[in-house]
Amino acid sequence: MAEAVKLIGAFGSPFVHRAEVALRLKDVPYELILEDLTNKSELLLRHNPIHKTVPVLLHGDRPAICESLLIVEYVDEAFDGPPLLPVDPYDRAMARFWAQFIEQKCSMPFWMAVWLDDGEAREGFVRETRANLALLEARLQGKRFFAGDGVGCLVGAAEFPALRSWAEAYTSDETVSACLPPREQLVANFAGKKDRIKMAVNAMVQRS
């Protein structure tokens, strides 16, 4: 019998979405356990004491696997089904490079650009985000997905045309759309936690 797969997640998290899509593309049945991130459960803290973040993947009795990109690679390697990363080593390296690029150079400055109070610092992050999205845009030119014709690595969105086409192709995919939350619910959720995020981001910058 296959070992049970559980995913600790939270509503609206793009990182959790990434892990869910990986499991669904591999046709792995899983139980989704939703956390309230303002009041983290003992289950989450016990399984991810280092980062205390979602998603966390529990597969049978092994200690948890944390970090969404690591979960994607694990799901790809541990389960049968269509490969998630490209098969060729060089193409795999490129997929990992752009996934990391998005994580480090797009998501972080994007969130800083959205939530920072200090106008000058915020402007710097706006410029950085736009410059890095332009690099992504160039990378996507003429392609349906980052790694070719199928749903490959998973990312954000923007006003650039190739990125917009990608976002449309990505969210239209049957497997993906089955685990996307309704837009209104997502917007309401973000509106509800806006002040808390803003405070955390500004405190983070003041620390350094």
Next chain:
Amino acid sequence: MAEAVKLIGAFGSPFVHRAEVALRLKDVPYELILEDLTNKSELLLRHNPIHKTVPVLLHGDRPAICESLLIVEYVDEAFDGPPLLPVDPYDRAMARFWAQFIEQKCSMPFWMAVWLDDGEAREGFVRETRANLALLEARLQGKRFFAGDGVGCLVGAAEFPALRSWAEAYTSDETVSACLPPREQLVANFAGKKDRIKMAVNAMVQRS
């Protein structure tokens, strides 16, 4: 005929060391091209326009592969020889997790703790570094290397006994020691660039 492998590196870089050890463990012949990072070459900027960092791996005519951990995974997958990452998917996930942990949670705060001028901010990074090294120390208890008995994932060092034993075991390895620079040369090199690093680190923090 095997395609030529070139590694763009810089003296004393632990990230370049990581890539060199991977190539040597796989017995891949390579040409090391040393950069002067105060005056980056057209070759480096052309092949790594996004991060502008070393190491950069050139394999045949393909576009470059950047980022040391991605180079390690590529070398592991593209060349025959002993596996660098563990073979079991779960163990691979753990190896990747700790390599990322070291990169994000140990190296960065460590450098901030060493180079920051502001006493209070520096103290925060000292505490963070020590707390995270304690987690690594616990992870290494009773093991020779992070992934078992062979040279596995590659990291820093500290005053903790298990980490110290690891550092000794790691640097005593024949493949590793063959591409480590002499200690005196390394110290002189760091002393020479101390002021420049200090200035860059402090400017980075002031930006945010």
